[in-house]
Amino acid sequence: MTASPVSRLAAALAWLALPALAWAAPVRLELLPQVAVNATHVRLGDVARVVGDDREQVQAAAALNLGSGPRVGEVLRLERAQIERWLQRADGRTGVYEWTGAAAVRVERASQWVPADEVCRAAQSALTDWLGTSRGTAQVSPVCGTAAWAVPPGRIELKAHAMAEGQPVERRMQLPVDIWADGVFARSVPVTLRVRWIGPAWVARRDVRAQQRIDGDALVLQETELAGLSSAPLAADQSTSGLRLRRPLLAGQVLTSAHVEPEPRVSRGQRVRLLSRSGAITLETTAEALQDGQPGQQVLVRVPSASAPVSAWVIGLNQVELKP
Numbered sequence: 001m002t003a004s005p006v007s008r009l010a011a012a013l014a015w016l017a018l019p020a021l022a023w024a025a026p027v028r029l030e031l032l033p034q035v036a037v038n039a040t041h042v043r044l045g046d047v048a049r050v051v052g053d054d055r056e057q058v059q060a061a062a063a064l065n066l067g068s069g070p071r072v073g074e075v076l077r078l079e080r081a082q083i084e085r086w087l088q089r090a091d092g093r094t095g096v097y098e099w100t101g102a103a104a105v106r107v108e109r110a111s112q113w114v115p116a117d118e119v120c121r122a123a124q125s126a127l128t129d130w131l132g133t134s135r136g137t138a139q140v141s142p143v144c145g146t147a148a149w150a151v152p153p154g155r156i157e158l159k160a161h162a163m164a165e166g167q168p169v170e171r172r173m174q175l176p177v178d179i180w181a182d183g184v185f186a187r188s189v190p191v192t193l194r195v196r197w198i199g200p201a202w203v204a205r206r207d208v209r210a211q212q213r214i215d216g217d218a219l220v221l222q223e224t225e226l227a228g229l230s231s232a233p234l235a236a237d238q239s240t241s242g243l244r245l246r247r248p249l250l251a252g253q254v255l256t257s258a259h260v261e262p263e264p265r266v267s268r269g270q271r272v273r274l275l276s277r278s279g280a281i282t283l284e285t286t287a288e289a290l291q292d293g294q295p296g297q298q299v300l301v302r303v304p305s306a307s308a309p310v311s312a313w314v315i316g317l318n319q320v321e322l323k324p
Contacts, residue, residue: 030101076107113148120144123191126160136199154182231258264292
């Protein structure tokens with residue numbers, strides 16, 4: 001379970017070891033009612049005005065590290081009595097500090113607000129640019145609320161996550177945008193975007209069965225909605241030579257990368273050359289392929305003189321080889 005800001009600070013103070021300073025006179029501390037800290041750690045000078053006759057003593061007291069501070073959006077309340085006990089326990093002296101001011105201090109992390117529309121524009125621009133590298137015309141509309149995002153002070157940079165190559169384009173997409181302040185990561189905000197993407201694609205004129213070679217007459221190039229496809233559409237300038245359908249393509253469907261696969265170098269039912277090598281001697285016969293296969297894969301083939309199918313390695317177009 002994550003420790004609360006109070007328990008984190010209490011734990012740090014419980015083990016605080018102050019330097020053995022010989023205070024010439026008491027240091028006066030005025031506890032402030034509310035402060036905002038810029039750093040990840042809270043120092044005594046952050047929560048109290050430190051006054052004294054000796055400048056070095058005042059600087060040393062103000063620099064005392066009280067432990068981890070609150071995160072952005074968190075609030076830490078410290079009672080003066082708590083701080084007094086912690087300092088006395090750590091220092092082991094009495095009469096070193098004279099306290100005035102508030103009975104408790106409210107500690108917050110200093111922050112600035114990044115408007116939601118700025119984050120949304122960063123996501124919109126990134127997705128529009130990514131779609132612009134492909135064919136077609138994209139219309140990207142962010143779905144934005146009015147909330148702003150609290151982050152630490154500093155120069156703000158908004159960095160949208162990169163889209164993966166070949167990633168399907170949905171009609172409703174979510175793109176995270178990272179917010180950085182002064183070069184330090186602050187938080188990530190997911191942005192929802194509506195997408196329309198119109199471009200040229202191959203569309204089936206008629207139904208085509210799986211395992212068939214792609215016939216150009218079965219396809220027509222036309223402008224269509226590309227967003228919402230289960231996989232990336234096959235590029236209009238990409239050749240379909242050497243490809244076949246992995247699954248059926250219905251009339252009116254867009255041809256995508258998920259529909260196609262390379263034609264096998266050995267196809268089931270085809271006659272193939274079966275080679276067998278022994279030293280410098282190579283024997284060749286004809287067999288029937290019982291499975292599809294690509295180079296480097298094993299397939300079953302039927303040899304007329306054999307009583308059962310044998311396993312051979314695909315080595316080329318309609319060529320297989322027996323290996324020991």
